[in-house]
Structure formats: C-alpha cells, structure tokens
Amino acid sequence: MVKGDKINFSTPSGFPEFLPSEKRLELYLLDNIRRVFESYGFTPIETPAVERLEVLQAKGNQGDNIIYGIDPILPPNLQAQKERAGETGSEARALKFDQTVPLAAYIARHLNELTFPFARYQMDVVFRGERAKDGRFRQFRQCDIDVVARRELSLLYDAQMPAIISEIFEKVNIGDFLIRINNRKVLTGFFQSVGIPENKIKSCISIIDNLEKIGEAKVKQALAAEGINTEYTQKIIDFINIHGSVDQVLDKLTHLAENLPEAQVFNLGVTELATVIAGVRNLGVSENRFCIDLSIARGLDYYTGTVYETTLLGHEALGSICSGGRYEELVGTFLGEKMPGVGISIGLTRLISRLLKAGILNTLSPTPAQVMVVNMQADLMPIYLNVSQNLRRAGINVVTNFEQRPLGKQFQLADKQGIQFCVIIGSEEAAAQRSSLKDLKSGEQVEVTLDNLAGEIKNRLG
C-alpha cells in the first residue's frame, strides 16, 4: 500500500466540494426549487452521468463543452480477460455536459412510456472539461425544467416560466431580481424587415446579445466588422434601445410593425411576446419582477421564440442567474421529429459559489441537529437515549452526546455546530422527570417536564 503522506488527496482542479454548512445551503435551495417545480406538475427524471459519445456529440457542440470520455482502468490480469470477452471499448462513452442532449435521448428512449406535453425537472450534476478558472467548475449541478410537446405547445407554458423563476427566487430570499423577456422572432423579424442579409442575422443577434457586457460603442464596431453598414447599425441600436414599461415597449413594437415591410415574422414575434406577457400577468407575477428587454437574445443557436434572462438587481455583474427559452428542434434530435419545448436552467453550483462570495446568501449551520442531549452522568445514558428518541419522534433533530466531558465543553461543542438547544438532565431532574432546557442563542435556561420538552422546543424553534 502507498503511504498516506505521499498521496495528493486534494480534489482535482475544477471539481469542487462543499463543507457541510454549504452543502446544507445547497439542499435548502434544491428543496425549495423542487417544491416550486413540482407545484407546477413538473416530474423528476435523472439520466445517467454517462452516455454514448455519439449521443453527446449529436448536436455537434463539443467545441464549447469539452467532453470527458470514460474508460475502465483495469489491473493487468483483468485487462486480458476483458479482451478475451470482446469488450474492446469500441463503444465510446463519456460524461454528460448538459441536461438537454440527455433529455432528447431520454425522450427517444421512452417515447411510448411518457405522456405529452412532458414536463420534467432534472437537478443532476454535469461535467465539462473547461479550464477551471473564473469560478467555472468542471463538475456542477444544474436545475432544469422543460416542457416538451409532440406537435404544438401552448405559449402559456412560456408564460409559466417567469412565474416559476419569480416564485423560486422570492422563496429563497436573495433580494430584488428582474426577469428580462424577449422573443427571438421579434429580433429575427426586425432584422429581416430592415433588410439585413439572412446569412448575417445570427451573428447580429450574437453581437447585440453582448450589449450589456461590452457596451453600445463596441456593439457598433462589431456590427461594422460583420459588414453591417452604418444605416442598418443605427436602426439596430435604436431598436434594442427601446425601453420603458412592458406596455410601452409592446406599444412601440406594435407601432413599428405597422411601418415595417414584410413583417410577418416580426408580427408573429410581437404577438407571441404579448401573449406570453398577458399569461405572466394572469399568473400573478408582480409587475416589478419582469420586463421586456429587446437586447436579450441568449447566445445559443437553438432558441426560436421566447427567451429569458434573470438579473439580480444591484449585482448585475453576476450575469443571468436563470435563463432559458423556447426551441423547436432540440429534443426531437434522435427521433427526427419536431418537438417544440420551452425550458429554463439555474446553474446552481456556480450560483451558490458566487452568492456566497458576494455575501447575498449565508451558509446554514454545519449540522441539521437542533438539540443536543448532554451527558451529565454515564449511568443516566438510558434516560438520555429515551429522551432523544422521544424528541426525534416529535420531528426534532437530536444529537445525544456520548462523550464524557465538562458541561461547558459540551455547550461549546453544540454552539460550534450551530445547535441551538441543550437538554440537561442530572440525577435530580431524572428522578423528577424533568430537564433544564438551555437556549444557546439567548443564554436563557428553563425547567421543563420531560412530557412537555418536545412541545417547548418546537414552540421555540417556531
């Protein structure tokens, strides 16, 4: 055996892990996100971490998302065995780099077992062989929802997304945020109508998508570099600078539509946008939580309609904390079917790491235990165990201290772990069927009968 002190036991670069207080925060967020997803009827799935390489490369985007291949490392004797058995690894396998390609594969694998529209959530970890820097991780958890239909998918599904985003971020209390909504057909249609060549539209969209990051001057330069002339560039800049309330922007777009030639796509986009906004309002999303932002495009090629980004106000540098959109040809890839869908994604690992750094979220206590039953005398242990079990049955998380230490040390140990209450039972208390309950937060100590102990603690926990 290799000596312990010679082994580099640190995590490989880019593969982070949380301390208990951070992992508990992650679980708290996951629980809340899941509760909101499920309240809208989204159902959980989990696809394997490993897929066939050809599946992962089907959309051809392995350039951005560097894929990790996997291969068994066999001891020499088993290597021979493997070769005799003909398992020569010709079927390359690799770790998934997102949840979208696996969703497409999942739907193809289980087409006849699923009910459509299929609304699923997925909160797995994914793997990308990126350079580990700028807070980018090589393994991270994403919380995704998508609704996918076999033919038509109502725009009301698009309207639900901002309601869901809004509910999640209100629930976990991360401060003011703004969901920015746009529609790719509005952009594409506008570019078509003003006469930008069809083959330049995608790159124009990519350029304006960077407006917030690089500023107007650099957008102009980039458009010029793309061969867009000054007249068009000015039209584009004027367009993405349309601001105002949701109704003002919708009015301006409607007015613009009347003056644009061949505006079918643009009109369709405006109608979709208006329908989605009406749905968002009917779902009761606060007016201050959403806006129309015509510069939002989402870099990804596959979006065809509604797109979303979410900005944490006052912390714009964090970038979008929840994004997504509507697509037509993404999840039908393996079936050769058009399957319209709409989805959003929260990059949870990165979000937590950045919100912690920015002081927007705090970690939880390092243990879920709320009570420590302290150890006063070894011979009372049967009582400590019994009291602990009664508290657990009442839904309270309890640590029984088995170690014999001075009382002060036991309080310290509880406090260090964020355990709020200590239950103290000496021989007198035991005989009288009561206990002292010490609140380490307030320092207060009260006498409680053992019968009332669970109730008292639950009241105090609130």
Place this chain on the structure above:
Amino acid sequence: MVKGDKINFSTPSGFPEFLPSEKRLELYLLDNIRRVFESYGFTPIETPAVERLEVLQAKGNQGDNIIYGIDPILPPNLQAQKERAGETGSEARALKFDQTVPLAAYIARHLNELTFPFARYQMDVVFRGERAKDGRFRQFRQCDIDVVARRELSLLYDAQMPAIISEIFEKVNIGDFLIRINNRKVLTGFFQSVGIPENKIKSCISIIDNLEKIGEAKVKQALAAEGINTEYTQKIIDFINIHGSVDQVLDKLTHLAENLPEAQVFNLGVTELATVIAGVRNLGVSENRFCIDLSIARGLDYYTGTVYETTLLGHEALGSICSGGRYEELVGTFLGEKMPGVGISIGLTRLISRLLKAGILNTLSPTPAQVMVVNMQADLMPIYLNVSQNLRRAGINVVTNFEQRPLGKQFQLADKQGIQFCVIIGSEEAAAQRSSLKDLKSGEQVEVTLDNLAGEIKNRLG
C-alpha cells in the same frame, strides 16, 4: 450534423435510468432516509464524482471495483492548445467507486474545518466498471452514514445504527426485516482461542461469511481446503450455529468465554456486543427487529468490531439490504492517523430495482401533480390560471391544461398520469365563483366554491 436515425441513443450497458414513476419512488425513499439520518444529527456532504486516481487506489482495492478513468475528448485544434499549455493529463483522474475512500479524502482535506465526532451522510452516485449483469449496475446511488472520531468513538454510535436502519425500513413500509448483529472480535477472538493459526483467521472469517449462501457442507469443505483440520472445523461449525434469543446467545458466549484459553480478544468482543445490544434496547428498537448472528462477518477486510446485515424476511434471496460496521483505520488513510468509525450503507439503486421486481415496492404516479384544472373555454383561461395559482399557494401541485380537447380526453390525460382531481369551471361556474371538483379515483363529483376549493382538496388528499 449526424442524422438522428443513425445514432444509437440507448443508455450504455449498465447505466440505468428511471421512468418518472420510478424516479419519484427513489426521491420518496431518499427523502425518508434523509429525514431519519438528519434526525440523528448526521449532516450532508457530497464529494465530487471525480478524484485523483492515486486517491481512489490508495486502499489498493481496484481489483474488485474497476475504476473508470476520465480524460477530455478534445477537438484537434484544442488538443494542440492543451499540449502547449502543458496540461498533459499526467494527473490521472477517475470516477469514485464508493463513498468510503472519498470520505477519507474529504476528512483529510477539511480536517480543521470539521467537528469531531463527525457524523455525515452521503447519497451520491458511484461508478464501477463491473460486468453489467445480475442486476449489477455501473452507476448507482448509495446512501451512507458514518460517524468518525479522532481518538475514541463510543460504542453507543454502533448502537444507533440498528435504530436508524429500523426506523428507515419501518417508515418506507417494506415488510418485516431483521437486523443481524455480530462483532468481528468475537469471531477473531474465538478463532485465536481455539488455536487456528493467525494467518488463516481472515480466510476462515470469509468462509463462514458465506454460510447462508453456500450451506454448512460447503463451508466445511472450504475450511478443509484452507487446511483447517476436522476438529477445528467442527468447533467453528458449532460456534456459528449458536442460535437463540439475543439474551440466550449472549449467555452462551459468556459461558464459552469462561472455558476458552487466552480469551482476551473474544471477551472484549462479547463485552462490545453486549454493550451495543443494551444501547439498541435503550433506543427502543423492537426486539423482533434485531438478533445476534455469529455467522455474519462482512467480507470487507476493514471491519474490526460491530458488523451489521439486514435481511428482508421472506425475501432472503435479495441479500442484505443494509450493511455496515465498525472500523479503525479506514478514514485516517490519508492522514496516517487512526480514526475509529462506524457506518452503514444502503445500495439504493439496486435495492429499488430488486424491490420493484419482487413486487415489494410499487412505483408512484408519474407526476407529482395532484390536481388538473381542465380547459373548458379558452376565454376563461385567466380564471384557470388564477385558480391554479391559488391552489399552489395552498401547497397543492397543479397542472393547468392549456390544450383544448374534449373534457373526456382531459380526464383521461389526468387519470393516465395518476392525477386524482380535476377542477372544472365553465362560464356558469365562473360567474358564480364556484367549480366542479371531480375525484377520478371514486368518480364522485361535487360543487365547491372557489374560496373553499383548496381546503376541500386538501381534506380529500388527507
């Protein structure tokens, strides 16, 4: 782009995935297991799926647990870039095959940030390049708890394990089970005392561990093949055949101890076993849930004291559904420290797959939605959305049907997904602020005012 119909989109062999109804069962089990773990103060951690290969091989057991190495698959242009940057992959990385080695690494990495005794749970997926057969998977989820101390670890932690196992399996209602408890020192000590050579003791333990699987005759043969003479073999067989109530077995062991020469280790084992049993009783575990079984040894080398296996009565062929034990030198590997610990593990993926096959567990409905608000007329959609949101605010999971279909089809769609209730609102109902609530299970349909709808549904859900 490769044509969809040419891609093999099936999961790679041994990498299973669940349908929504199965995944929901897994989450139900995970939620319950987690609740019990946390009620005893175990705190969550998650280590990365990927560790340095030298870490995973530190315990030298890659023979049984074939490790998957990972390596980035780079497009040719990036391959060159990587080489220029000097990232030549000399630091081999691989997927974890269990949670024990990663726990040891986690403790080494965060020694000064953790509080000891450190009680953690971990429910991650792990990867083993085994031949995918006999219901063995190459990716599966394990639910593990361990308590680890820096010096001494009270035997009461060992006593908590059967209480936790018992609570979990009672909660999820999988029928009668029996936790079989033993102590490796009892076995080792007995073998030493009857005179079995020190270098044969481990293999003797491995052999008797197979008693249930291969039967007494084959155990005898195997012991003979190991060079154990007939006299010893008979003593061993007589020993592991000691049966009876917990107290009877403890009595017999105590009696035996009096007649054994040099029985220090044996005596220590018997004392430990008796202490653990006393703790299990003080924790209120039902007498019919546990026993002492002297043939239980756990194959794994590293156990040094208490060992557990759990048998589902009437389904013995499933093997142990929860196992574990006490160890001394496992998690201190990377620190070169002795760190005593005790832990148990539930191989959840395999367990679910086998319990489903055996009909012991049933899948849940394929959606978490409990209510469908049906679509009677498109112009009432704002009301449907509003009603849906009110139900969600009351904690009910709701799908709003956006598609316009005949009512019967909508009921069918709800029923197919296991949604129990449909809320029906036509223009008359809307005007009167009421709805028809249809229970698809009973077929009953009642009139409810919109104000009372959430309350009525919650009552009926129970």
